[in-house]
Amino acid sequence: MGLFSRDIKTLDDLFVHQLRDIYYAEKQIVQALPEMIEKASDAGLKQGFETHLGETKNHVKRLEQVFKMHGVEAKGVDCPAIDGIIEEADDVAGEVDDNAVLDAALIAAAQAVEHYEMTRYGTLIAWAKQLGRPDCASVLQQNLDEEKAADAKLTTLAERNVNRKAA
Ligand SMILES: [Fe+2]
Ligand SMILES: [Fe+2]
DSSP states (O other): OOTTOTTOOSHHHHHHHHHHHHHHHHHHHHHHHHHHHHHOOSHHHHHHHHHHHHHHHHHHHHHHHHHHHHTOOOOOOOOHHHHHHHHHHHHHHHHOOSHHHHHHHHHHHHHHHHHHHHHHHHHHHHHHHHTTOHHHHHHHHHHHHHHHHHHHHHHHHIIIIIHHHHO
């Protein structure tokens, strides 16, 4: 089902479609993070990825809660955007030889993922409020807050440590 397929007639339909998009994306991120943990050399970065893997598993659970609250089946729809971001991260990581440079590449890739999630959750929260579902919005807000915190942590790691070691 494409974004502008005629199966989507109302804002509510669009909300459910986008919930399914981010649900798929979160599950792909759960699959991708263990490899990033393995590839990271910087101890802080490794730890940061591990923490965010735990949070990401919880994002999946919170989304399942929102599906339930909204009375629709929890299922994913293909999200070529997140597949592309993860694929590009794999490609670049495969090209990097130096461990410190690889850490910088992993941070860049992870921040692309976080920003994708942030834009999706921002929209979903606005739509949930418009649809009269502040309860759904507040569960989604918890995920957004953790994405923002993860992104900020990655910026700090890069600027304090990783970029300098890579230079
Ligand atoms: Fe997430
Ligand atoms: Fe995330």
